[in-house]
Structure formats: C-alpha cells, structure tokens
Amino acid sequence: MMRNIIRNWTACIGMVVTLAACDDYLDITPKGKALLKSTEDYLGLIEDRSPEYDMMNSWILAGEASWYKAEELKSYTNPLNSVAYFWDESYDRAGDMIENAAYNACYDRITKFNVVVDGIASSEGKEEDKRMGEAQARVLRAYNYFFLINTFARPYDPATAYQTHGIIVREKMFESLEDVGIQQSVGYTYDFIQRDIEAAIPDLPHKATNSFRPDKTFGYAFKAKVHLFRREFEQCIEACDSALAEAARAGHELWDMTEGYNTFAPMLVAAGYPEMAIDEPQYAGVNDFVENVWKTRIPFEYDAPEQLLYQFGSTYTDPYPMYVPKQVLDLFQKDADLRYRYCIRYKAEHETAPAGDSNFSTLAIKWNPGGMRLSEVYLMLAECYARKGNTADLSKAMGYMETLRACRMVPGRYQPFAPTDAEEALRLVREERKRELFLTCNGFFDLRRFVTEFNETQTRVVEGKTYTLSPASHLLTYPFPLKAMQTSNLIQNSK
Template structure:
C-alpha cells in the first residue's frame, strides 16, 4: 500500500512538473510582451480606421462636389460639412449597419491601455519607454475623439456634463463592466491624455505609423475647436505649424 502511495506521489510530481514546462512554452504564432519594442509594435497597427462615412463626422474629409453636399445625397457627409446638429445621425447610422468604427476604436484603445499599463515594466531604453507612453496616450485620445463625435451629441458647454457619452476605459481589464460616461467626461480624458503626451512626443517619429509632436498639436487644436474654445484652438494651430516647419521637418 505504502509503495503504491509513493509511486503515485512521484507520478503526480512529474505530471505537475510537465505542466509547468508546457505553461512556459509560448504557443506558435504568439508572443510574450517583455521587451519595450514589443509594446511599441502595438502602436503600429497597420489596420487603420474605416474609410467610411464616419470619417466625415469628425471633419477629416469631405466631398469636393458641392451639389451633392447641398442635396444631402450622402446625409452624414452633408450634416458634418454644414455642422447640422439637428440631423439625426444615430438613426441613420443604425439603419445602415455602421459599426466598424466602434469595434476598431475600442480594439485600438485596448492595445494603447496595455502599453500605458505595462511599458515602464518592460526591458528597454528609458527614451523608448517615454516615447511609447506618450504615443499610446495621444492615440488613445485620438480614438476616443472619433468615438465621442460619432456616437454622441456634439460638445455643448451648457449640457456636456449631462449629455450621454461613451464607455471610457483607462485600464486593460477583461472583467471590467463598461459604464456610459458623459460627453464632458470623454473630453476631459481626451484633453488630459493630450496634455500628458505632448511633452514627450518625439519631434520626428520612427515611421508614419507612430505619432509625432506635430500630430499632437494638431489634435489639440481640433479638440479645442470642437469644444468651441477658439483662442486655444488658434494657439495650438500656430504651435503645430511652428513645430512642423521646424524640428518636425515637415514641408508645408
């Protein structure tokens, strides 16, 4: 009897040891985020935002054909171009099954939250960590800016604290329950991320998939504009031009 118990214990020990070894093996096609460069790679998402009508809601682009805009042939484009706040964007987008922007933005935000939470614990240079943290924050602000302007009311200083907004996530937590914030909450997070990111954004990024300081000032200007903070928007625009033409090495 004792002999069987001893043999059983030895077998169990070998079994547990084998499990530990398997747990240490990274599955094929997957990677563990240990190095700073691993986290920086999450910023370089080659799958961009959907080039659909949602882009027009944030004023990123518009039609060159004024007749189409005047006739509301593509209603979302026209509503954005004319800043028509009475147009019912939500029902139109629901009817057309427009959901790509929502999914893509939150997927990107999850990646940015992973970077913000963990990059300082990774193995790499302090400069790369600093740049990565700033780039993740400015891109998180960018994604939330798209979301709040696509799925909520335009910012109104008199009602923003009551107007229903979007779900805001500052941490990567698979168990967290999403809670709808207000429009004011969303803009507060966006502007906080921008201000924290700007000092540490590089003048020249490693490639076009990573944001630089010129991008940061441009986004700052746009957010101020959408909040109707015109003096601040003008100053950020001037800062953007100065940065872009100087250390940013852009030819405007």
Template structure:
C-alpha cells in the same frame, strides 16, 4: 532591470478586438511583449483604418454613381445620410458596415494603447523609449476617443456637456471590467488629460507618418479646444503646432512642375493625372497618416456638383490634379458629379494634415475679429494649392473671413471626417438648418433639410456594442 512579460492574444496585436468592452476576443495565438521595441511595434501594429464613407454622404460631399440605387436604398446608410432621412431607424442597420466597423476599430486600437500605457515601464529597454511609447500611445488613445465621441455623442456644448451622455471609456486593458458610459464633458476631460501628459515626450519627427509627432499633439490639442469653443487656447496650440521643425505644407505647384517635367504632354492629356499626381504617405504635410476603408480612399468617390463648384476650376490644383474632371461623366449619376481620380494621392481621410492647422488658426483669428491675421494664414495655405499668380482670397471684415475659412475647409478637407464633424459643430453652434436640392430619376427636383437638432448628427451605437455592454443609446 526586472523582466516583465505581458502575454496578450494575437488577435489584439492584429487589431481584431471587435467591440468596446473587448468581448469576442478569439485566442488565436500568443504574443510576448518583453522589450520596449515590442511595445513600440504594438503601437504601429494597430490598424490605421477609419472607415467613414457614410460621413461623406451625410456631409453632402458625395453622391452614388447610380441614382436609381441611391433612391432605392440599396445601401441604406448611404441613402439615409444623403437624403437626410430621419424616418428610418439607423440602429436596424448598425450590424456591420463602415460606421459599425469604425466603432470596433477605434476600441481595438484603444485596447492596444492601454497595454502600452500600463506595462511599457516594466519592459526591457531605454527609458527614452518608454517615455516615447507611453506618450505616443496616450496621444493616439486621445485621438481615437475624440473620433468616437464626435461620432456617437452630441457635439460639445458647454451648457449641456456635463449631462449629455457620451461613450464608454476604458482607462485600462481589463477584460473583466464593467463598461461605463461617461458624459461628453468627462470624455473631453480624459482626452485633454492624455494630450497634456503626452506632449512633452512626443518627438519632433516620428519613425514614420503612422506614428504621432509633437506637431500632431499640438494640432489635436488645438482641435479639441476649438470644438469646446476655447478660442484663445486653441490658437495657442495651433501656433505651437506650426513650430514643428519637420512638418511643412505640401506645395502642389512643386508637384505640378515635377509631373510636367516627366509628362510634358499633360496639358493635352489630362487623364494622365490619374498617375502623375502624387502625395506620398511619408510627406511631411501629414501630421499623422491614417487611411479610410482602404489605402486608396477616397478613390473612386463621386463628388456632387455643388461641392465641386467651390473650386476655382482653372487655377486650383486640387481640382485639376485630383478630381478627374477629364473622365467621361456617368449618365447614371447626378449631372455634374465627377470622380476623385488620383490613386497616388494619399489624401489621409482618417488622420490630420498640417493644412488643417492653418485653417484652425485662421478660424480662431476670424472669431477674435482679427481679419488680417485670419486672411494671412488662410492665404499661406491657399498659395500652396493654386497656380502662381492666382488672386489671393480677400475679405472685407472678420465675418467674411470666417465665411471664407469655412469654404476653404470644405475644399481642403473634403473626403475626410471633417466635413461631417464640421456640420455637427456649426449646426449646433449657429443653430443652422441646412438645405439641398436633388433631381431624381424621374426628373423631379426635390428639396431636403437637416435641422440643427436632427438625430442624424449623432450615429447610433452598433447592435453588438448595445448587446455586450450597458450602453444607453444616444440616437436612432
């Protein structure tokens, strides 16, 4: 077999490419990619970090533990998002921070995946490894582009997607190529092509949860189709994802009983849930595990009371084991705000869990006016999250089923990227204006609104990206 050696800078291998067109790459060393094992390792070496705390403030999921600092804009992006403040140009703050970091991390990973897609067929090793590596690189490239287009461009809208400006796409690893910004429609087409080409060669079970499986591939395809409004196709993909022989829902009752066997005093000492509650990153609930800013995210984030009130606080194990309601309230925070208190629960903020597939299927059925199937899949998930004997969710018609699906998405997918992404797509589709109230330090009750055409629903490109490419800014 022909020996083909690709030499790339170690900074790329370590995921340090700092902007969309691969500039500012510092040659700190060299890494030789020769075997299929080398390329498979490059896929895993891509840093699985999706920094997104600002999403949670925008989606009205969290509050800061010091109201005075939130109101003084000590951390501007958190405050702008929390107060839905359109008066501030966020671009001025897009120098660093979580969303600027998210942008560079996604493009860094894409650069690695491009190397694999382009050159793995020339590596030394079995053809099965080559097919596997290319498929996993393509599906991960699609996922990162999906993340980028749903952060830095308008939500997909069939009527305008062909003219709405999207993001830069790099189809190959080329330091000399000129950056090109594609429309939202073109970005989605590229994502769908990558998914379609990857599906056949994705494994039923990957080496670990940081590498994508066939179940993840179908779940991502369902998600992309759902965001495009292709309900029948999204349902087909979602049902295909459930055919996985490996992935299964996390049974929180099983976790609860195991913890109780180890710590029989838990009912009288609920603070022990900090360590007793566990969801490993290897759990087959994870279709793909990708963490947030750190591997302990979302700890220690404080949820707003209106978010927490969505839970059945007596029976919902997500609330009982994860939210740390037993901890003393912070007098400097909003009344009723409590902290996510489980350091051993790998919440998977940046990846996908099988629970989301059930929610997507339930949503599709509700949209198809099939209330019974919508509630079936919704309750299949719900039963794994509440104590045995808890009353199941019920709906009188498909509209009510759809409402329940949206509420369950908020509970199950809180402190992931889905809260913000859902806000974008539902506001756009249903022309929804959101409102919320906040009691400030002075004791005044303030009301804030978010319009469906608000520029806040699209993040501005970071300053470095604007300075090193020919991007047209999408928002302020």
C-alpha cells in the same frame, strides 16, 4: 516600416481579445500581458498595420460624397447610404446597424494602446523608449476617442456637455473579466482626451519613425483641434503656434502643389498640347493623356512633410474612387485650384452617377482621410482669428489663408480674400476648409460643430427637390451598433 513587424503582436493580442462589443474590445486577461516582455514588443503595438476609419456614410451625410449609381440611392439598395444622402429621419438606423466598422476598429486600437500605457513602463528596454512609447500610445488613444465621441455622441456644446451621454471610456486595462465599462458624458470624454494629450506631448519625439506614428507637431496640432471643438479659441491659437514652431524643427511643411504644375504645364505645351487643354478642365477632360499627367505624375506620399499623422479611410485607397457631389465641386475655382486639377476627374467615369458629380481619381496623392495634415493648423489659426473680428485679426486670419492658398492655386489666377467683417471672414474660412479637407473626417465633424454652434439648418437639392437637415437632427449622431448595445450598459444616443 514597423507595420511589417507588428503582425505577430497583433495576433497575440487577438488571442485574448474578444471582438464582439465595446467592453469586449477593451478586455484583455492578465495572461495576455505576459506575452509582452521587451519595450520593443510594446512599441510594436503602437503602429496599426491597417489604421482604418470607415467614413463613407458620414461623407455622404455631410454632402461630400454620392454614389456612382444614382438609381441605387433612390431605391435604397444600401439603405444607410440612402438615408444619409436624402437626410431621411424616418428610417430606423439603430435597428439596421448590427455592427459598425469604425466603432469596432477604434475600440480595437484603444485596447492595444491601453496595453502599452499600462505595461510598457515595466518592460525590458531603454527608459527613453518607454516614455516615447507611452506618449505615442496615449495620444493615439485620445485620437480614437476623439473620433468616437464626434461620431456616436451629440456635438460638443459647452452649456450641456456634462449632461449629454457620451461613450464608454476605458482609462486603463480591465482588472478582471467582470469589470463593466462606464458610459461617460461628452464633457468627461473631452476632459480625458485632453489629459492624455497633455501627458503625451513632453515625451513625443520631434520626428517620428514614419507618418503612421505621432510626433510632437501632431501632438500640438491635435491639442489645438480639441480646443477648437470645445470653442476654446485662445488655447487653440496657442497650441497652433506651438505646432508651427515644432513643425519647423521637425521638417514639416506645406506641400507646394504649384511645383508640379510648373514642371508639367510647360512640358505639355512643348509637346504640342495647347494651353487651352492644359488650363481649362472642360477641355482637358476630353484629352485622356493630359488628364492622366495631372492624376498620376504628381505624387504626395505617406511620409510627405505635410503629413502629421497618416490614417486610412475605409481602405488604404480611400478616397479613390469616391464620387463627389456637384455642390462641392462648384466650390473650387476650376481653372486655378490644383486640388481639383490633381484629384477630380473632369468628367464622370459613370453616366449612372448623379448629374454633375465626378470622382476622386488619383492613387498618386495619399489624401490622408483619417489623419491630420499641417494645412489644418493654418486653417484653425485662420478660423480663430476670423472669429475675433477686429481689423488686425482679420488680416492675420487672411494671412494664414493666403499662405495655404499660395500652395494650392496656379499663380496669377486667383484673387486674395479681402473680407470686410468677421462674418464674411468666417464664411471664407469655412469654405476653404471644405475645399482643403473634403473627403476626410473633417467634413462631417465640421458639419456637426457649426450647425450646433450657429443653429444652422442645412439644405440640399436633388433633382429639383429640396431636403433639409436641422441642427437638432438625430442624423448628426450615429447610433451605437446593436452588438455593442447587447453586451454593454450603453444608453443609445441616436436612432
């Protein structure tokens, strides 16, 4: 895999990149360009050896994660996690956030993608490789900016996007050390992201070398996601349709989780384990062997056909062994939903965790917390058609939902959804997004966009006490880290 050969080039770039703050991350001297000669040299920068997006704190804030020691949350042992868990607006996050791993990593990757976009055309190699390399660097640069704008700036609102402070956007490499990055608006940043995607799609490969590199299916799926977040629903549908058409050509398809169940359930019955222990979590949870079968014998690999772009969370093992709150676990139909059966322990490993919480407990399933899977395309189509509201479009929305659910649920144990209006249909889609995409970047991003669009106030009950999160809360936007503020002309977006 290409990740194994990019270490030298990462080291070369590291010699001329000062990793201290936003502008420092994006600053490479002309001498650094001279280190890269061949097209293959530039291609080696595209696939990051550790494509990490630190999301633990945002998982907690979005209500998708807790901690295995409840007392540490209550005592603010790790203050930022406790602030997120209790939605504590009184704490000064900006004063406590010296650095931020996701911020650093995204701008570090953007640096390398800028090198590729600016230099690969003049490298020594095949023209088709140059075009592909530039396209992959552009769409990955856009993806990292998308993560940054949806973390460190206010949620996109069409009415105010061009008046709302966003992030520093570098469209090309620095020409000199004196150049200063410009903090653009949220609207400008989205425009730039879309321009990069549009420029990239024609030259993206139909099938990438591996899932750590983007292909054309991912390009269309990501394009759809940006339209969705901008509330451009017709354009989102068009891009999703293109993604599905391209997926068929490239061999991308939904993972049918029922195949594993249909393989192992009869084997366990034949081995003498009663169906009760296999099919009902409260019984399977007391039998370590049965649970071990579901948690270790059914793999979902990095290069599984459903993976469009694989990216890590905080580490390559994420989200294992993250604790998931009871309110999320209760969204699953536990006797039928194979996402629960394969990924969640039936009883918590630590009695010190918040009551009712349990942990994500499989390394066999590569959950893809920071990237995109094909299932997102089906969910985006379901959402866009649900918003239309007429009978025919509601039927289309549920059709996409049932295509996905048929790959996730034990056959015969669940009922198809039958909403009577757009409001109910959208509620069902949102709940399915929470089940399918929990412990990915989508939980936090969805929280931000939905509360902004619908002016919703969230509630959370912890040990009998109710906490609220308003759509205007500054907690929905992460503050820039202090090191970035000290070395850039940034206006702080949160506190």
